[in-house]
Amino acid sequence: MSLSRAPRRTLLAVGVLSAALALSACSGDSNGKSGGGGNTNFVTNTGGISTAAKGERATPGKLAGETLDGKQLDVAGLKGNVVVLNAWGSWCAPCRAEAPHFAKVAKDFEGKGVEFVGLNTRDPNKQPALAFEEDYGVPYPSLYDPQGKLILFGFPKGTLSLQGIPSTVVLDKEGKIAARSLMALDEEKLRSMIEPLLKEK
Template sequence: MSLSRAPRRTRRTLVAVGMLSAAALTLSACGGDSNGKSGGGGNTNFVTNTGGISTVAKGERAATGKLAGETLDGKQLDVAGLKGKVVVLNVWGSWCGPCRAEAPHFAKVAADLEGQGVEFVGLNTRDPNKQPALAFEEDYGVPYPSLYDPQGKLILFGFPKGTLNPQAIPSTVVLDKEGRIAARSLMALDEKKLRSMIEPLLKEK
């Protein structure tokens, strides 16, 4: 059967599969972590421990590119304006099972650390409209904003090559108080692992 003669639902499915295949070339959806001992190769200066969390020494960190735009609730947000605080950037999608698994932990830690020099920002991606993402935030009591990035442009261009950039969904990147990329995880996190990425940066002078 030709595509032109296929039932409408089948055509939509084929188109959707094609779009997802193209997206997978740039960002692995709901990917796991390789648990490798070192990261990236080339001139990268980060190390991945056995827990799958990569870190960069204080003197070797790079700044992000521009991470700014409209949030799911229609406001404008620029991550650069959060300098002076530790910033937790969480890449997620409402359709992603591991994202749902980690969401309660993120909501709890964000609430626990409110007013303690930590800001959480979500990067919502691959949701073609906002409604499922807004429902996700309501379901899990997410207390922080998320930039709406359905095509993944912020994710692809907001992190310089050779840095700890998001490479999977979910991914979590933590910025130090100077706005530099300090730690990354490419897997769903529980409360303990999430705190282990944040607390050392809070202690830095």
């Protein structure tokens, strides 16, 4: 019995995630509310960006797998850099709106201690996602996460987790979750999430 239940639980979890993403996909900002539930110490500014103080940041779960270009990537290996994680899908209009800003900022920070990683989700195959990256000149890799498993299991409950598409999380140099946005970002807002973390000792 236990062998038959395990796959059902996995299917149920994936089904719940798919429903959640469908409801929140391409949604706007969080209206100043902190996500995750429970007793949190997140601060959300008027621009909809939530942050956690240095001593109160959580470590994400395993964020690793195959990229859209078929390589293996483990986000843990980027520790020592500020890491920008952006959940996106080629089907998402706000993702298309923010893509040029992400491409520009990623190029501007190249070689300066900042790494960008996309989390491509809900694209049933890689072709539309690869076309998206080519169209917008995306210079960084994206993990291929069609069922959203990395988004579901990569962020502990009660943390600044990715919710909806697009959403962005920035990890500090220690690999901890420091900032999150649940909306499409322009260049100014994206830089405002990165630059304070670059200055941290």
